[in-house]
Amino acid sequence: MILKQWESVDNTDRGEKILIRKQLLQKISSPYILECYAGYGVIYRECYKDHPCVGLDLKPIDDGRVIISIDNRKFLKSTDLGKYNVFDLDAYGSPWQQWLIILKRRQFKAKESVAIFITDGLDFKMRMSSLPSGLRPYVGLPAGMNIPLLNLHHDFINSLVVSGSVKAAGLEVVHALSAKNPRCNMKYYGLILKKCN
Numbered sequence: 001m002i003l004k005q006w007e008s009v010d011n012t013d014r015g016e017k018i019l020i021r022k023q024l025l026q027k028i029s030s031p032y033i034l035e036c037y038a039g040y041g042v043i044y045r046e047c048y049k050d051h052p053c054v055g056l057d058l059k060p061i062d063d064g065r066v067i068i069s070i071d072n073r074k075f076l077k078s079t080d081l082g083k084y085n086v087f088d089l090d091a092y093g094s095p096w097q098q099w100l101i102i103l104k105r106r107q108f109k110a111k112e113s114v115a116i117f118i119t120d121g122l123d124f125k126m127r128m129s130s131l132p133s134g135l136r137p138y139v140g141l142p143a144g145m146n147i148p149l150l151n152l153h154h155d156f157i158n159s160l161v162v163s164g165s166v167k168a169a170g171l172e173v174v175h176a177l178s179a180k181n182p183r184c185n186m187k188y189y190g191l192i193l194k195k196c197n
């Protein structure tokens with residue numbers, strides 16, 4: 001498994017989130033998007049409106065998009081994910097539970113490229129010196145053990161989670177972009193994954 005070095009994206013007025021998506025979307029043939037945190041549709045309007053796209057959200061949304069009101073974890077665990085080749089995890093909090101479900105359940109065909117976009121606001125939990133239980137095995141952190149100032153290692157921890165879970169799924173990262181917001185408490189990632197040969 002090769003984990004490519006993250007390439008950073010410039011902090012521009014257009015927004016790092018949007019830039020990452022636009023750059024990597026070009027590398028996906030016939031994108032079919034599952035937007036797991038549909039929200040107000042900012043990213044949809046900037047990036048996805050010209051492609052088939054299904055949005056998920058806990059709250060009902062009626063603005064002309066195709067939206068299913070559901071907890072995204074329930075959807076990801078119970079639906080055939082094969083038709084989606086772009087997964088958008090634009091969470092305010094931690095998207096890693098959803099990431100792990102996708103990696104476990106999405107079956108990759110040979111040579112197929114799948115993009116996953118992530119917004120990670122886990123920093124707050126890390127400031128409290130803790131990590132969600134599902135991430136602990138990737139970092140070697142036993143249940144119940146908390147480490148002060150874990151947030152100082154946020155990028156490294158995310159790299160461990162990505163590389164460990166991608167490897168466990170028999171996949172490799174062929175493109176990786178990253179950025180952060182000006183306050184540095186949100187991380188933005190874009191990854192293109194393929195099945196290992």
Ligand SMILES: C[S@@+](CC[C@H](N)C(=O)[O-])C[C@H]1O[C@@H](n2cnc3c(N)ncnc32)[C@H](O)[C@@H]1O
Nearest residue numbers: 037038039040041042043057058071072090092
């Ligand atoms: C950061 S906003 C998404 C912004 C959106 N991507 C946009 O471009 O406007 C987060 C949204 O995710 C929804 N949400 C939070 N947890 C969720 C979950 N477990 N399943 C589905 N939707 C969820 C919230 O209701 C909220 O609308």
